[in-house]
Amino acid sequence: MTAKAAKPLTDSVSLATVAQETGVSVATVSRIVNGKNGRASADTVARVEEAIARLGYRPNPVGRALKRRASRVVAMLAPNLxxxxxxxxxxxxxxALRDAGYVMILCDTHDRADLQDDYLQAMRDQFVAGYVMVSAVASAGLADVLARGDPVVFVARRNxxxxxxxVGIDNRQAGADAADHLLAQGIRRPAVLMATQNASSTAERAEGFIRQLVAHGVPEAEIRQASAPGLSHIEIGYAAAKSLEESFGWPDGALCVSDMIAYGAYRRATEAGIAIPERCALVGIDGNAINFWIAPWLTSIRIPYESFGRHIVAQLASAWGGSATVDINVAHEPLPGAAATILRA
Structure with a gap:
């Protein structure tokens, strides 16, 4: 028998192409491709394998993973680890993913849209089962992910x-709780320190703080606001505190929209001879575990990040099952003097 001439390799070679070439069914070719040869004769297996090699057929790993839900890898993209x-x-x-039988790949986007897109494409090439986007930024790659309907959960910062x-907290309520705490301490000259490029989460914290102070009779014009550019919250906190000091002087209390911003503000206060918290009470939002060791001077609204994992997995499971997802607002721990608003945990 004269062997058929080899055909050029193309991306259009499919199971159907191999089936037509060998005169067997697509189902038979599929079983042989997947190593299930029990129902096919040795001659059929040999013919199919020869055609696969000659035509250059390559299984579509994306399609196989989706059909069999074989991918057990989830990508987390987060900034500034x-x-x-x-x-x-x-x-x-x-x-939480490990308990559910999945493996997580972790990528640091450094809050940059170009890096985020690079990682999104790289993870798509790895055929991941879904994406966990922590504090995502707007980007073309993210728009593509959403347009394809890929499973994705946004964490800490909304889409x-x-x-x-x-999955996150009610950031406005956290800001309001910080305001209530400072007011309960008798502080009447409050300030707020934040980043110039304020993300939705931290902007909402500042908004809730200011709105609550105004509701309690503090004129908005007397609520000092200071910000600084950059991505490092420690450096932002330092620069914002210095700007506040030079423009208005030190307040008697301030909300720092993250604990890291509070660390930077504390460094500037120390250099300026301002006693914290005696001269200026700082309130952060995060409740970092290391505060006990390095920042006993900081009062912080604690976000129970340890519970985020199970909520994230639940959101992914809903997406994988084709169910509608709803926002999950995890309860933060209110401060003394703040309204104990409890959200769904």
Whole structure:
């Protein structure tokens, strides 16, 4: 028998192509491709394998993974993993995914859209089962992920392009709780320190803080606001505190929209000879575990990041099952003097 001439390799070679070439059914070719040769004769197996090699057929791993739900890998993209809050979310999520039988890949986007897109494409090439986007930024790659309907959960910061499953806290309520705490301490000259490029989460914290102070009779014009550019919250806190000092002088209390910003503000206060918390009470939001060791001067609203993982896995499971997802607002721990608003945990 004269062997057929080899055909050029193309991406269009499918199971159907191999089936037509060998005169067997697509189902038979599929079973042989997947190593299930029991129902096919040795001659049929040999003919199919020869055609596969000659035609250059390659199984579609994406299609196989989707059909068999074979992918057990989930990608987490998070910015600035040197931030204890980001690390705490990653630890919680990795443990919950492992318990559910999945493996997590962790990528640091450094809050940059270009890096986020690079990692999204790299993870798509790895055929991951879903994405966990911690503090995502708007980007073309993210828009593509959403357009394809890939399973994705947004954590800590809501989807910058709108919609999608979310796990986080009620940031406005956290800001309001910080305001109530400072007012309960008799502080009447409050301030708020934040980043110039304020993300939705931290902007909501500042908004809730200011709104609550105004509701309690503090004129908005007397609520000092200071910000600084950059991505490192420690450096932002230092620069914002210095700006506040130079423009208005030190307040008697301030909300720092993250614990890391509070660390930077504390460094500037120390240099300026301002006693914390005696001269200026700082309130952070995160409740980093290391505060007990390095920041006993800081009062912080604690976010239970250790519980985020199970909520994230639940959101992914809903997406994998085709169910509608709803926002999950995890309860933060209120401070003394703050309203104990408890959300769904």
């Amino acid at each position: 040197d931030n204890p809050a980001m690390a705490a979310i990653a630890v919680s999520t990795e443990a 910058p392009l709108g919609g999608g499953a979310y």
